[in-house]
Amino acid sequence: MNYLSQIAFVLVLVVAGYFLAKRIKEIRGNILLGKDVDRSDRKSERMKSMLLVAFGQKKMFKKLIPAFLHLLIYVGFLVINIEVLEFIIDGLVGTHRIFAGPLGDAYTVALNIFEFLAVAVIFSCVVFLIRRNVLKVGRFSGIEMTSWPKLDANLILVIEIILMFAILTMNATDQILQTRPDANYTETGRMVFSATLIPLFEGMSTTGLIITERVAWWFHIIGIFAFAIYITYSKHLHIFMAFPNTYYANLNPKGEMNNMDEVTTEVKAMLGVGGASSEPPAEISRFGAKDATDLNWVNLMNSYACTECGRCTQQCPANMTGKKLSPRKIMMDTRDRIDEIGKTGGDDGKSLLGDYITKEEINACTSCNACVEACPVNIDPLSIILQLRRYVVMEESSAPQSWNSMFSNIETNFAPWKFPPTDRFKWANDLKTEEKD
Amino acid sequence: MNTENIQVPTMAEMASKGEQPEVLFWVGCAGSFDDRYKKVTKAFVKILNKVGVKFAVLGEEETCTGDPARRAGNEFLFQMQAMSNIQVLDGYGVKRIVTACPHCFNTLKNEYPALGGNYEVVHHSQFLQELIDEGKVRVKEGGGFKGRKITFHDSCFLGRANNVYEAPRKVLESLDAELVEMKRCKTKGLCCGAGGAQMFKDAEPGNKEINIERTEEALDTGASVIASGCPFCMTMLSDGIKNKEKESSVEVKDIAELIAEAEDLV
Ligand code: HEM
Numbered sequence: 001m002n003y004l005s006q007i008a009f010v011l012v013l014v015v016a017g018y019f020l021a022k023r024i025k026e027i028r029g030n031i032l033l034g035k036d037v038d039r040s041d042r043k044s045e046r047m048k049s050m051l052l053v054a055f056g057q058k059k060m061f062k063k064l065i066p067a068f069l070h071l072l073i074y075v076g077f078l079v080i081n082i083e084v085l086e087f088i089i090d091g092l093v094g095t096h097r098i099f100a101g102p103l104g105d106a107y108t109v110a111l112n113i114f115e116f117l118a119v120a121v122i123f124s125c126v127v128f129l130i131r132r133n134v135l136k137v138g139r140f141s142g143i144e145m146t147s148w149p150k151l152d153a154n155l156i157l158v159i160e161i162i163l164m165f166a167i168l169t170m171n172a173t174d175q176i177l178q179t180r181p182d183a184n185y186t187e188t189g190r191m192v193f194s195a196t197l198i199p200l201f202e203g204m205s206t207t208g209l210i211i212t213e214r215v216a217w218w219f220h221i222i223g224i225f226a227f228a229i230y231i232t233y234s235k236h237l238h239i240f241m242a243f244p245n246t247y248y249a250n251l252n253p254k255g256e257m258n259n260m261d262e263v264t265t266e267v268k269a270m271l272g273v274g275g276a277s278s279e280p281p282a283e284i285s286r287f288g289a290k291d292a293t294d295l296n297w298v299n300l301m302n303s304y305a306c307t308e309c310g311r312c313t314q315q316c317p318a319n320m321t322g323k324k325l326s327p328r329k330i331m332m333d334t335r336d337r338i339d340e341i342g343k344t345g346g347d348d349g350k351s352l353l354g355d356y357i358t359k360e361e362i363n364a365c366t367s368c369n370a371c372v373e374a375c376p377v378n379i380d381p382l383s384i385i386l387q388l389r390r391y392v393v394m395e396e397s398s399a400p401q402s403w404n405s406m407f408s409n410i411e412t413n414f415a416p417w418k419f420p421p422t423d424r425f426k427w428a429n430d431l432k433t434e435e436k437d
Numbered sequence: 438m439n440t441e442n443i444q445v446p447t448m449a450e451m452a453s454k455g456e457q458p459e460v461l462f463w464v465g466c467a468g469s470f471d472d473r474y475k476k477v478t479k480a481f482v483k484i485l486n487k488v489g490v491k492f493a494v495l496g497e498e499e500t501c502t503g504d505p506a507r508r509a510g511n512e513f514l515f516q517m518q519a520m521s522n523i524q525v526l527d528g529y530g531v532k533r534i535v536t537a538c539p540h541c542f543n544t545l546k547n548e549y550p551a552l553g554g555n556y557e558v559v560h561h562s563q564f565l566q567e568l569i570d571e572g573k574v575r576v577k578e579g580g581g582f583k584g585r586k587i588t589f590h591d592s593c594f595l596g597r598a599n600n601v602y603e604a605p606r607k608v609l610e611s612l613d614a615e616l617v618e619m620k621r622c623k624t625k626g627l628c629c630g631a632g633g634a635q636m637f638k639d640a641e642p643g644n645k646e647i648n649i650e651r652t653e654e655a656l657d658t659g660a661s662v663i664a665s666g667c668p669f670c671m672t673m674l675s676d677g678i679k680n681k682e683k684e685s686s687v688e689v690k691d692i693a694e695l696i697a698e699a700e701d702l703v
């Protein structure tokens with residue numbers, strides 16, 4: 001009997017491991033479809049930023065209530081997962097609560113902490129469900145929040161609640177079984193929170209209790225594996241991606257746009273300055289970005305780290321004044337498109353610009369960096385918007401007409417407005433004459 | 438002040454005399470051509486004259502930094518502008534630059550180095566703060582602002598883009614006025630709507646203009662002066678005030694103008 005469950009457990013572990021590894025490989029592969037960008041510098045600064053922003057949840061605390069509720073879930077997840085280690089050992093070796101004996105009283109303390117956190121997680125998830133579905137907090141809606149993202153958000157919260165109840169049920173029945181001589185369950189000490197559930201199960205037979213305890217155990221562990229796979233299809237991937245994402249985030253001033261070196265080579269040749277190309281011109285696929293594969297890997301990683309929290313969109317001046325632009329949508333579209341390219345190879349005649357993101361959206365951006373500042377996981381939607389604009393102007397020459405006029409003013413008058421360059425210094429004469437009056 | 442002596446030396450004049458200024462004042466296109474912002478340029482030049490800073494301008498040799506072209510997506514045009522500007526700046530051996538435009542500031546400071554142009558660049562709010570800290574600008578007791586409410590509008594390219602939040606506020610504090618903050622300020626400051634080359638085209642369809650949203654927020658503070666440090670913000674907020682028909686009670690002023698006013702330079 002015991003052997004059977006050990007074999008079953010190994011099977012579950014292998015199957016879950018296989019699917020998880022496959023998904024990780026796919027997502028990694030998709031991210032690496034992006035162009036190269038060097039983020040191997042300033043390692044200690046990067047580490048610090050990751051510790052503060054991801055591990056320390058620093059930017060979450062710009063909004064206190066969700067930050068606090070999220071912190072409970074976050075800490076709960078980190079700590080309760082220590083218990084999963086025991087689950088795995090028990091499952092493989094065929095033991096029951098292997099740490100109970102060696103740890104003694106410390107085990108009881110640990111379990112009570114886990115249970116407290118489980119209750120805290122349930123509390124937070126319930127409040128999050130209310131905020132989404134009853135209070136309808138504004139930033140959880142928007143054109144990009146179609147049926148799947150909404151369902152996904154609710155599913156995660158419901159699954160977490162169920163998983164936490166599985167732990168509590170398991171502990172409650174376990175405690176009753178410890179008092180039944182015919183069950184022979186290891187002593188754990190009193191587990192305060194699950195003890196409140198004891199009245200629900202007390203009337204059951206020992207066999208019934210053992211079945212309930214075992215089902216809860218299996219449900220929890222299989223649930224965790226299933227959840228691990230599920231999140232790879234979900235915004236919930238942030239629980240992992242938040243860490244590399246904050247590590248590799250841009251550390252330069254937010255106002256700085258990256259220099260396009262391939263353009264520099266051409267401009268230098270045109271102006272006849274600098275060592276005219278000693279090296280052969282690098283093969284340029286395209287100026288700017290039309291599809292997700294034209295973006296760099298950090299942009300793509302960003303898209304997988306997005307929590308769809310809408311803080312960016314809420315702060316976006318274009319969005320709040322009714323324009324189509326939503327930085328969250330930029331991130332979600334990028335992820336959907338790179339996922340699609342990962343599956344189809346991308347030769348489907350579609351592209352990120354056009355089929356997902358429209359010019360009307362990117363043209364509305366004021367490059368104000370409010371979205372970048374607001375993002376709790378240091379995502380940079382602006383970088384994607386600007387690369388798409390570069391494609392529109394340099395490859396399609398289809399910028400708005402008034403921008404084209406601005407370009408030609410700069411070319412001919414060296415100012416974005418139509419003033420003769422000889423008038424540029426007139427203010428100084430005006431100043432002198434005004435002062436004489 | 439003795440008006441006849443006001444000096445606006447150019448780099449070319451300085452170079453011909455074999456002199457080097459302490460700082461180049463980069464005027465910017467708005468500061469050179471926009472009627473409203475020319476007043477800011479003049480106010481700043483008056484302060485420089487009064488304090489006796491050895492400065493120079495490029496005059497007709499200055500051209501657009503390329504910022505609006507770059508934000509709109511025209512990297513070629515940006516780099517053409519940047520490279521020819523760098524040639525001029527390096528030709529004169531410029532080391533330090535001050536500008537009253539956050540867009541020029543951001544581009545010169547952060548984006549020219551990648552093309553070989555390395556300068557120490559400061560925004561005029563930082564420069565004014567230095568002068569105040571050094572005691573070179575000392576606003577007289579009762580400079581006319583005592584008790585008046587002033588609110589400062591953060592330019593995105595000065596604030597979030599470059600983390601300069603304190604310098605303009607320090608400058609305003611020296612006026613002895615009451616500095617009141619808008620609901621969204623500093624890192625959370627709301628854009629005026631003109632950045633990212635929006636200044637040069639109509640807004641996309643929506644249900645409100647961004648500058649109106651921001652102007653309403655500024656008016657909510659009850660301030661009689663909306664201070665800014667950016668030519669585009671200046672235009673957008675002034676338009677907003679006009680739209681709200683508040684021109685008679687609320688002014689939009691650059692920090693340099695306020696200092697010049699308090700110093701009796703206007
Ligand atoms: C490692 C364990 C983590 C777990 C179990 C976890 C769990 C959750 C859950 C359940 C939600 C949904 C809340 C809702 O419905 O509004 C959520 C949202 C979110 N999480 Fe996490 N998370 C983890 C790590 C992180 C990290 C490291 C960050 C980085 C700062 C982060 C940032 C966010 C953000 C920004 C949201 C959106 C919620 C909001 O703004 O209200 N999470 N997380």
Ligand code: SF4
Pocket residue numbers: 312315316317318319325326327364365366367368369370371372381382385
């Ligand atoms: S940078 Fe663009 S997308 Fe981001 S908040 Fe500002 S206007 Fe919106």
Ligand code: SF4
Pocket residue numbers: 305306307308309310311312313327328331374375376377378379381
């Ligand atoms: S980009 Fe950042 S702020 Fe915007 S929805 Fe995603 S996680 Fe939230």
